[in-house]
Amino acid sequence: MDNQLFTLINIAVMTVVMWITPLQFVPFMIWLERKGSAIIQDRIGPNRAEILGVRLFGMIHNFADVVKLLNKENITPSGSNKFYYWLAPFWSMTVSLLPLLIIPLAAPIMVGGHNIVFQAANFDVGILYVLSITSMGVFAVILAGWASNSKFSLLGGLRSSAQMISYELSMGLAIVGLLMVYQTTQVSAIVENQGALVTAWGHALPLPNWGIFLQPFGFILFLVASFAETNRNPFDLAEGESELVAGYHIEYSSVKFALFFMAEYSNMVVAAFVISTLFLGGYQVPYAPTEVLMAHPHGVLIALCVLVALKGGVLGYIFQVHGERQEGLKGVRKAEPFFFAYLGYGLALAAIVVLFLSFGWTLPDWAPGVMAAVLQLGALLAKVFFFCWLFVWVRWTLPRFRYDQLMRLGWKVMLPLALVNLLVTGLVLLTQK
Amino acid sequence: MKVVERTGAQGAEKFYLIAVVQGLFLTLGHVIKNLFNPKRMSVVFYPEQKKALPPATRGRHRLMKREDGTPRCTACMLCATACPAECIHIKAEESPDPNIEKRPEKFDIDMLRCVFCGFCVEACPLDAIRMDIPDVTIADYTRESLVYSKEFLMNHDNKDVVTGYNPPRPVQLTHGPHARP
């Protein structure tokens, strides 16, 4: 196979993967939201839906949701602008799926003379592409709000669009600081830069060269702005239930509502990926840049084993104690921790054993790269999961802002802070030279 | 008149992030405790486990019966008048019993409209309607089946329920043979 064709297939596969990644995260996010909110509030959370007695810690509710939403009556309100009314949810969904294309999942590796990249599109403009695509999401909100012919929708849409536009400014400015530090807009280059350690005025510091350490203010600004951009609490005024019932998507039902719902969660996933990539080193494992990982395949293997064991053990324990708590309910509960946590752990161990049995201590040529990629993917996912959880965590901890507070924060606090941050960054960079 | 200055948050509080982080750790504490020790969550697994209803629960309506099994109600419509939800629909008719004169031909309570305020019980001069059937999970598949008819409301053994909504009842029936000295 010639290299060009391989690259083409590689990119095609990665495009599909990156496109469906947010969709794969959506059920997880919904589950995390429900279960997380329950546990924060000392509740059990959803645990009733089952398939043949399997409840998967409430995960089966997502299937029930799908069935329910598909079977709901698909209403088009009278007096609505049909075209825009139908366009809005599709627009929203499409826009939320696009930005992930530029996120690298792991460092490129060489396998059998082929260079495999784990990134769908390595644009030069990189991060600007994310900004431009996410800012298009506001159209869906405005269209939905206006086309529904409902006052609640219209108010929700107006609030939401004003909010998104206000916070896009500080979001962009926060990123500008980062670009000044890394001197590039290409996302793969930014991530590669983050593998090293921080050097300040010629001295190396024992910190990874991550955005969060170079741009702490920028990180906070970006985080807050991304909460606002995704319309999440404490900035979810677009759908302030107490005033607007459900905001811009109040007139949407069935699949159209499902699309908005999914778009909202995939926006969060995208935000989590972007923050992890820009500020938390992306796929970089701290203190272990790609070259180090490639050089120590055995260490990587051991690390993978330990991590998988740890994950399986903790999850299995949690599954088990929660299963015991619900003793007396109908359905299979005892076997679940085994099947869905301990079994995965066992399989991982078995795979490693098989690996050892077939290759012995000397690993094949492709192994260091693949294992490094797996570990880096794990590192990225761990960061992404943390931010996903942060979204849920913040929502169930903080109350909602008032609209004037929201606007004051956006224009009078975040924007000046972002500008000051730029100034300071520029001064520091000047003194570095 | 005294004007009170609104101070709002001051000092470190004004810098929200600290308070935000404090709040986050508070909830995180709950998460960790609940994850590893779910028994501390006081949750009742509802359909399998049920808590006893408190004694003052206002339950489902019932129409009380006379000793001969006819409704005590005389279709005076005071409950329908008192009802803020307009959920009681009564149609009166002539009673064959000369001592009773008037009786309900139709007595429907639309449970979909009922707000369980208990005004009907307090308005009734004959203690003919009570809200003491301890059933608070009233649900069905059609609207029609939730309009309770006279027959349905009288389908009980006419015994006093002690744990129920029990406002003071009229001592003496004011009409019919009961009222005669």
Add this chain to the structure above:
Amino acid sequence: MAKITIDGKVMEVPDGTNVLEAALSNDVKLEHFCYQRYLPVAGNCRTCMVEIEGPKGNMLTVGCNTKVAEGMVIHTLSPKAKAAQKSAIEMLLLDHPLDCPVCDKAGECKLQNQYMEYGLYDARRDVPRYFKGGKAEDIGEHIMLDQERCVLCTRCIRFVDEVPKTSELAIVNRGHEAKIDIFPGVRLDNAYSGNVTDICPVGALTLKEFRFKQRVWFLKKTESVCHGCARGCNMTVEQNKGHIYRFMPRENPELNKTWMCDEGRFSFDHYQTNRAAEVRVGKENRNLAYGIDQLAKLLQDIPADQVAGIASPTAALEDLYVMKKLFEKRFNPKNLAAPFWDKPGDADNVLKVADKTPNRQGLKLLGFDTEGKDLLARMEKGEFKIVLMMHNNPFGHDEALAQKVYGKVNALIVLSVHQTKTVEKGAMVFPVRTFIEKNGTFVNATSRLQRFRQAFEPENPDVIESSMWLACLANALKVEGFDYVDTPSVFNAMAKEVEALKGLTFNSIPSTGVVLAGLASVAEEPFKGIKAQPNVLGKKCEGECSKA
């Protein structure tokens, strides 16, 4: 006029007025039971006790049977008077069964109101209650009698003696066993029997037609005028959620006093049964807009001379006016008449008149030809292709004649309240509102212009007033000058054009009506030959005087 003082309030009342009437007409509250403004004074309930200052000191007397005299000083609130009133009510309540929940009078019962006001909740009685017995006795075609509730005010006896002069009722027995009853072999079946239930201050006499149907506090009352005959007795329509439960006479001292005949009283069901329900175009049920549209298209192709209009004395003055105006502006006013082939009904010297339509005088007022012989003759020859039939029912009145007259008409456009035989013959049918569902005016047999008001909105929005329907048609035909918003605006426009109505607006018509000058009366005044009423009214009744 005599100058008297009641409770320190100086007032002037006509000579011969009794004290009770003087008090009531000057907004002094004085309880009363047996006194009825249009019946002779009996003075047997003793609740209107007042204290009158006299040369031999103050004395207590009943207000109803004491005529005012110049300089009289009366106290209704003095401790003595109050105590007397209170003891009279306590006496009435002594053996009265407090079965208000089952009593149909509850809510408009004088005794109940006073019981609540004076707070005599428990009788001071140490002997057993005496029960007269006799619950729910059937004493007439419309009337039920409950002996137990009766307080022996004799209003009903005085009524049957004085107004229909049939005297079916009397007090039998004496002392505590005294009770109202019908004479043996006689039933309370006179043509005005329903009135005894109105004047009964308690629930002793009830109407079979209203009994147990609805509690009175649910009823919404609207000022109206009876549609049953050319007398146009004043009444209130009492309905709840669009269902009429009863008609009640409304006081008009110059017309029906407080009476009403049974025929009119029980006609309420007529207006809510067998109604024309849907707009019909050909054989299809369509909506109003489509119907008007089709009709306008139809009329545009037809010469104006080939369109005739048949009005009716059952229509309101406004409907007739708009129809006339439409024919003047768009068609030929000569092709408009109002032949109504009903048969005269029975009349008497109390209220009933033979003409059973409410507005024949209105037709005359607007210059309609009520015979229409010429028009019908031309109709018979087939000169007209389209006939606009408003409220009229020729096929119902005389089918053979109607067939002969209207046989050659291409299309009969019928505006009808009821599902009549004419509706069946109509090429297009438009259901319209009854007088209960719209505002309007009638002119009665004694040339009295009377206003009725809308009681409720019909469920079907396609059912509109005939006047508004005609205005819609005129607008669809692009005729100028039909920009009416509602019936009152039609009346106000009509009052500017019709000489007899000059200076009136819909809302300025007194609730008791106004006699139109220049329109000859066609019937005798009511209560002819009946003894002059004994009570001089304190003041002329205007608007709300039905409280008395």
